[in-house]
Amino acid sequence: KDFLPSEKYSEAEIAEYAIPYVxxxxxxxxxxxxxxxxxxxxxxxxxxxxxxxxxxxxYDRWLSCQSNREFMINEQGKKHGLH
Numbered sequence: 001k002d003f004l005p006s007e008k009y010s011e012a013e014i015a016e017y018a019i020p021y022v023x024x025x026x027x028x029x030x031x032x033x034x035x036x037x038x039x040x041x042x043x044x045x046x047x048x049x050x051x052x053x054x055x056x057x058x059y060d061r062w063l064s065c066q067s068n069r070e071f072m073i074n075e076q077g078k079k080h081g082l083h
Contacts, residue, residue: 006032027065034058 004026006014017035019028037055038044050059 008032026069027062030058030062030065034062 006024006028008029009032014024014028014032017032017039019031019035023031034050034055037058038050041049041054043049043053044055046053049055
């Protein structure tokens with residue numbers, strides 16, 4: 001966890017969308033947007049809707065952010081001789 005707070009959402013809003021603590025990192029804004037999309041979608045009851053439906057682009061954005069975040073953490077670790 002990188003402990004960077006959300007730039008858009010309060011802790012109450014993050015809790016409203018049941019974001020687990022381990023995902024409350026620098027990418028949490030993207031995850032809240034994805035979960036909000038799922039919550040408001042009339043088709044979200046369908047299996048795998050979040051991965052293939054109208055909210056897919058938000059999910060992809062969150063995954064991309066997570067990937068970039070992990071890359072940055074690894075690069076910082078290498079720079080400081082931690083890997």
